[in-house]
Amino acid sequence: xxxxAALLAKELLEIRQSPGLFVPAIFTGxxxxxxxxxxxxxVPYATGERLADSSDLQIxxxxxxxxxxxxxxxxxxxxxxxVLQQFLVxxxxxxxxxxxxxxxxxxxxxxxxRTLEPxxxxxxxxxxxxxxxxxxxxxxxxxLAFACFGAYVGLSAALAEPGVVAILFAWRSxxxxxxxxxxxxxxxxxxxxxxxxxxxxxRSAQQIGAxxxxxxxxxxxxxxxxxxxxxxxxxxxxAGGLAAANAALLRIGVGLFDREAILxxxx
Amino acid sequence: MLSALHLGRRFGPRVAVDDLSFELARGxxxxxxxxxxxxxxxxLRMLAGLIAPTAGEVRLHGETxxxxxxxxxxxSVGFLTEAPxxxxxxxxxxxxxxxxxxxxxxxxxxxVDAALDVFDIRDRAGERPPQLSKGLRQRVALARTLLHDPxxxxxxxxxxxxxxxxxxxxxxxxxxxxxxxxxxxxxxHNLDEVERVANRVAVVRTKLxxxxxxxxxxxRLFDARVRIVVARDAAQHAEAIRTMGLHDxxxxxxxxxxxxxxxxxxxxxxxxxxxxxGADIEAVIPEEPPLEDVYLKLLEGGESPES
Numbered sequence: 001x002x003x004x005a006a007l008l009a010k011e012l013l014e015i016r017q018s019p020g021l022f023v024p025a026i027f028t029g030x031x032x033x034x035x036x037x038x039x040x041x042x043v044p045y046a047t048g049e050r051l052a053d054s055s056d057l058q059i060x061x062x063x064x065x066x067x068x069x070x071x072x073x074x075x076x077x078x079x080x081x082x083v084l085q086q087f088l089v090x091x092x093x094x095x096x097x098x099x100x101x102x103x104x105x106x107x108x109x110x111x112x113x114r115t116l117e118p119x120x121x122x123x124x125x126x127x128x129x130x131x132x133x134x135x136x137x138x139x140x141x142x143x144l145a146f147a148c149f150g151a152y153v154g155l156s157a158a159l160a161e162p163g164v165v166a167i168l169f170a171w172r173s174x175x176x177x178x179x180x181x182x183x184x185x186x187x188x189x190x191x192x193x194x195x196x197x198x199x200x201x202x203r204s205a206q207q208i209g210a211x212x213x214x215x216x217x218x219x220x221x222x223x224x225x226x227x228x229x230x231x232x233x234x235x236x237x238x239a240g241g242l243a244a245a246n247a248a249l250l251r252i253g254v255g256l257f258d259r260e261a262i263l264x265x266x267x
Numbered sequence: 268m269l270s271a272l273h274l275g276r277r278f279g280p281r282v283a284v285d286d287l288s289f290e291l292a293r294g295x296x297x298x299x300x301x302x303x304x305x306x307x308x309x310x311l312r313m314l315a316g317l318i319a320p321t322a323g324e325v326r327l328h329g330e331t332x333x334x335x336x337x338x339x340x341x342x343s344v345g346f347l348t349e350a351p352x353x354x355x356x357x358x359x360x361x362x363x364x365x366x367x368x369x370x371x372x373x374x375x376x377x378x379v380d381a382a383l384d385v386f387d388i389r390d391r392a393g394e395r396p397p398q399l400s401k402g403l404r405q406r407v408a409l410a411r412t413l414l415h416d417p418x419x420x421x422x423x424x425x426x427x428x429x430x431x432x433x434x435x436x437x438x439x440x441x442x443x444x445x446x447x448x449x450x451x452x453x454x455x456h457n458l459d460e461v462e463r464v465a466n467r468v469a470v471v472r473t474k475l476x477x478x479x480x481x482x483x484x485x486x487r488l489f490d491a492r493v494r495i496v497v498a499r500d501a502a503q504h505a506e507a508i509r510t511m512g513l514h515d516x517x518x519x520x521x522x523x524x525x526x527x528x529x530x531x532x533x534x535x536x537x538x539x540x541x542x543x544x545g546a547d548i549e550a551v552i553p554e555e556p557p558l559e560d561v562y563l564k565l566l567e568g569g570e571s572p573e574s
Contacts, residue, residue: 006368010357017356114350118411121315121346122369123338260318264278264309 003124007132008139011106015140021102022140028094029148033155036087040080041159051079077161084156084164086224088173091148092181093216096141096188103137103192104205107262112202117263126257127250130193137189142182149177175235183242184216190249197257200265268293268328268450269314269419275322276309283309285474286323291419291450296441298465299454300562305472307454308349311421314452315346327419342370345417349424351408353396359383359407360392363414370415378414386410386440402433409440420444422453426460438464458558468558470565477565481558488564490515490528492554495538497521498547507544511537524554 015021044051051057052075073081110116119129157165167173196205222228269291276284284306291297299307312318314325316337325332327340353362363382367375383389386406396404405425412420425441426434434457441464444451455461461468462481470476470484477484492515497504501523505516508525515526525537532540538551 002371003369006365009368010354010361010365013361014354014356113352113355114348115352115354117317117348117350118346118352118366118408119369120317121341121344121348122366123342123371124369125338263312263317 003122003128004131004135007124007129008135011132011136012139015102015136022099022144024101025094025099025141025144028097029091029144032087032091032094033148033151036084036091037155037159040083044076050076051083052076073163073167074161077163080160081164081167084152084160084168085173086220088149088152088168088176089180089223089230090216090220091152092145092177093184093188096138096145096181096185097216099137099141099144100188100192101206102140103134103189104196104208105202106133106137106193107196108199108202108205109196111200111262120259120263126254126259130190130197130250130253130257133193133196134186134189137192138182138185141185141189145181145185146177172230172232172235175232175239176230179239180235180242183239183246186246187242187249190246190253194249194253194256197253197262269452270326271310271314271323272326273323274310274313274320274325276306276313276318277321282473284313284320284471287471287475288323289469289475289478291452293418293450294445294448295466296445296451296453296464298461298468299452299471300456300458300461300468301471301476302566307471308423310471311346311423311452311454314419315344315421316341317346342415343418345412345415345420347408347412347420347422347425349427351396351404353404353407353411355396358393358395359388359399362396362407363411366411367414372415382410382414385413400433402429402436405429405433405437406440409437413444418449420449420451422451424455425453426455426457434460458562462558470562472566481561484561484565485555485558488561489556490526492524492526493534493537494550494552494554495523495525495541495546495548496550496552497523497541498549504541504544504546507541508537511540513537521549 040051057079107116110119153165153168156168192205195208196202199205199208219228223230228234271287271289274284274287275282287306287310289297299310301307309318313320313332316325316332319334319337327343330336330340332340353359354365357365360379360383363379364375367378372378383392386409388403388406388410391399391403391407396407399407409422409425412422422441426437429437438460441451441453445464445466453460453465465481467478467480468484469478477487479487495501499521501518501521504523505518508516508523511532513525513527513532515528517524527534534551534553538548541548
């Protein structure tokens with residue numbers, strides 16, 4: 001644990017020296033934050049048309065109205081809550097997608113800077129090395145995601161119809177933010193670090209790592225078109241799957257980390 | 268303390284190191300010499316437990332280095348890699364602090380403080396590696412290598428690319444390691460450096476070509492010679508020397524170079540005889556071929572790797 005903490009402290013210190021690394025994450029988080037309010041608040045305000053009056057959204061309202069928590073909401077509040085719920089997944093995971101560059105660069109970057117060999121010459125184990133690298137990418141991403149959620153709730157309280165904030169504070173939303181989000185982030189970042197330990201240039205790692213945006217986008221689309229509904233049982237099942245995937249990835253990552261190949265074949 | 272026993276390493280079909288055996292003792296500086304691609308870095312990496320041998324074994328304090336033990340055994344080895352490998356975004360002190368923690372030092376700050384003093388880099392503690400000269404970066408890297416007080420120190424080309432002043436300062440630090448009774452192995456192309464610091468030399472070219480002290484290697488390959496400087500033309504004395512039974516005599520102006528291989532006469536006796544023959548001797552200088560000649564001759568082949 002001490003060595004993980006030492007490596008983590010080093011990584012965070014490096015990140016602090018290069019705040020620009022998280023500019024894409026902050027930008028993506030801000031965009032994810034702004035987009036749902038643009039749809040639910042700004043557009044109706046600018047056009048003078050309520051979302052609840054739009055025929056395009058009637059099916060969504062009817063589907064959503066079946067949920068016990070929203071039955072008492074006004075139609076406009078219900079549609080706002082629906083939109084804000086849909087975007088919650090994007091909001092929570094987008095900073096993670098953006099912090100992929102940190103994870104993707106983690107091992108290959110050390111190799112390119114020729115700092116990996118002295119590091120490997122210490123008693124650090126492969127597990128400790130990978131854990132330090134993953135946590136260094138995960139913690140800032142989670143911090144940003146939680147901050148975004150806080151801002152999301154704050155903006156909802158200030159701008160959305162009465163009753164919407166309570167929906168965002170429901171167990172379902174909290175489970176998405178504090179359980180599903182971190183587990184999905186851990187999976188994504190573990191994958192990125194694993195890729196980083198297998199490729200021999202940072203660009204490849206970043207490009208492969210960027211593919212992680214695809215399942216996030218797929219989940220969002222599936223939710224919006226009604227193919228999947230993130231109910232509590234679904235969230236818990238997904239969390240279980242992600243936890244298992246994380247455990248498997250940890251073993252695979254340690255197994256695939258080939259110190260010898262990294263030292264002798266990478267140029 | 269550290270032993271290589273019939274050490275070998277293949278990378279696919281390519282043999283990088285073949286049947287290398289030696290021991291490294293406490294208080295010794297052992298130089299690994301060889302051309303590029305001779306397997307020096309691979310040997311050091313195997314000794315440091317970074318890569319596993321495909322033949323033979325490395326023993327540290329009598330324990331065999333295996334994947335299962337390498338992590339623990341690495342704790343008693345300090346490995347200075349060919350590149351300093353410092354984190355550019357961290358200050359010198361932070362670079363050292365991270366390594367002190369990775370090595371599990373109880374007081375990381377105390378260890379860093381001591382290293383800053385020992386390596387005379389305290390005034391640069393707050394600077395980042397790109398702000399330092401190459402020599403200072405190497406000094407920081409050496410400080411990092413020794414943070415955990417290792418008994419065995421492996422140095423891969425420690426003065427490569429340094430200016431003479433920086434190289435001298437690094438050499439002084441290496442000599443200090445020997446004085447501290449550490450076992451030091453260094454890989455280098457710098458024969459002058461080997462001459463100055465090494466107790467023993469192993470010349471390798473995939474296999475061990477030769478292993479001995481520099482003086483013994485020299486004696487094994489070259490005859491002892493002495494140069495005598497006389498006041499006037501030396502040619503008149505050459506014949507006198509030959510009549511003494513020394514036939515390898517070369518004259519150049521006022522210099523006479525005499526091969527002492529036959530040991531027909533000792534240097535003091537030779538000098539005495541020359542004085543008796545009327546020579547005004549100004550200097551007597553033992554002639555030693557540079558280590559470069561020894562090295563090149565060894566690589567030309569024909570020498571067996573006995574110690």
